[in-house]
Amino acid sequence: MKTKIIAILGLASLVFELAACQKDPFTLYQYGQISGIVIDGKTQKPLAGVTIATNPGSATTVTNQKGEYTLTDVKVGTVTITGDKYSYTQYSSQITVTENKTTTASFAMLPSSTSVGTVTLTSSLPDSNAVGIKSIVTLSWKSKREAPIDTVTYQVSIIKDGTNIQKIYTGIKDTLLQIKGLDFNSKYYWKVSAVYNKQEVAASSVWPFTTMQKPNVAIFFSRSSANGLSEIIAADPDMTYEEEITTNYLPTAFAPIGYKNSNNILFTSYENNIPYVFTIRKDGTGAMRVSQRPNMSNYSVGNGYSFYDHGNKFIYTNMDGLYAANIDGTNEVKLATAPTNRHFTNVDWCPETGKIVVRTVGPMPYQSEFYIMNNDGSDMQLLIGGISGMLESPAFSPNGKYLVYTQDISGNLSINGEKIQSHIFLKDLQNPTSTDTDISAANNNQTNGQNDLYPRFAPDNRQIIFENKSNLSKVDGNIYTIDIFNLERNQIVTGGTFPFWAN
Secondary structure: OHHHHHHHHHHHHHHHHHHHOOOOOOOOOOEEEEEEEEEEOOOOOEOOOOEEEEEOOOOEEEOOOOOEEEEEEEEOEEEEEEEEOOOEOOEEEEEEEOOOOEEEOOEEEOEOHHHHOEEEEEEEEOOOOEEEEOOOEEEEEEEEEEOOOOOOEEEEEEEEOOOOOEEEEEEEOOOEEEEOOOOOOOEEEEEEEEEEOOEEEEEOOOEEEEEOOOOOOOEEEEEEOOOOOEEEEEEOOOOOOEEEOOOOOOOOOEEEEOOOOOOEEEEEEEEOOEEEEEEEEOOOOOOEEOOOOOOEEOOEEOOOEEEEOOOOEEEEEEOOEEEEEEOOOOOOEEEEEOOOOOEEEEEEEOOOOOOEEEEEEOOOOOOEEEEEEOOOOOOOEEEEOOOOOOEEEEEEOOOOOEEEEEEEOOOOOOOOOOOOOEEEEEEEOOOOOOOOEEOOOOOOOOOOOEEEEEEEEOOOOOEEEEEEEEOOOOOOEEEEEEEOOOOOEEEEEEEEEEEEEOO
């Protein structure tokens, strides 16, 4: 019996030894841990709420308010650690984990294009499907943002119906954009996009509008441009829109004069630094020089010309001569010669009466007088003279009953032509002995240092258009109208000079 027990024990011992020599089929994994701090790569501040995970997956956690995190029970070996947070670019890196040790993995995360939050673009102006929109339009929109982190810019795309030419305006910082030069009676589609880091993060719906029928342009004036030159601007009588006639004409252009329904505009420009009379069509084409001689006299450059012979010709001044020519500059003739020691400057012609009025100056600019003559330049008679204070800009009313002009009531005798207080006066040509009316006097703001300049009658024989400007200003003044009967004046243009109301 004893022998059997010993044998059994020996067999068991052998079985145990054999089992100990074989590989354990249930291998136990080895673990370490990872910890670190996550910061915002732009602000360098701790970043809370970042989800930290490993791949192969064995642990996940979220950073606290200090940006700290710890991953425990991470399998030993090489793992990929990722950091995820809404509105940030995902972080990813390989980490080597050692058994029973803590591996440090701190990193920064950068804001992504979605860091602007949610952008909603609404409330377009003009309203969607609006009609009668001007050719110069200011597009505007509202931008609603949730939890914005950084600044967005806007991009506006606009396309004319029936075309494939799309204009795109980029880098807009405000929620509005002025667009010029739209075609009349045309439908346009536009939309706006929010852009961050060169990526579109939001887009509006498409908003259509239709432009107005082209109105009849009647008011013309000059305006200084950004490059220091002058452009000629056309507008309708209601001032519902403006357009630059000389957009494609590179030299400076100023002092425009129109005539009823004529398609031509007279203006002053330079050739070899010398001023001449030019014409241009109302659509901005066909600019050409038409005066053979410079449009200049003592103390006067430009603004010495007028349409003549019902728009078929024009007259202009050069030194002591008054000349007439066809509208294309051909067949130029001399109509009149100024009195001795005087030069012609401003001139106007009345189609109703066929009369011509001219301003002349003597050796000094304040030595100014007005003369009136027949259509052919004959019978030149002194109309206004012997006035203390410079006279300028005589112009007829369309019906020939009135003459409007300016006089510096300060009586300033400036050798350089400076005006201190220029007022508009109205002369009743049907009652030549009556006292001329100072129609600027009713304006309480027309004080010393303010000048009303370049008056011209409107076609209604009642309104006068003119510029008001400080004598100290080096820039364009503002353009007004005034009613000769109730003396009410209204500003219609900000920044303009040499206004003319053609029809």
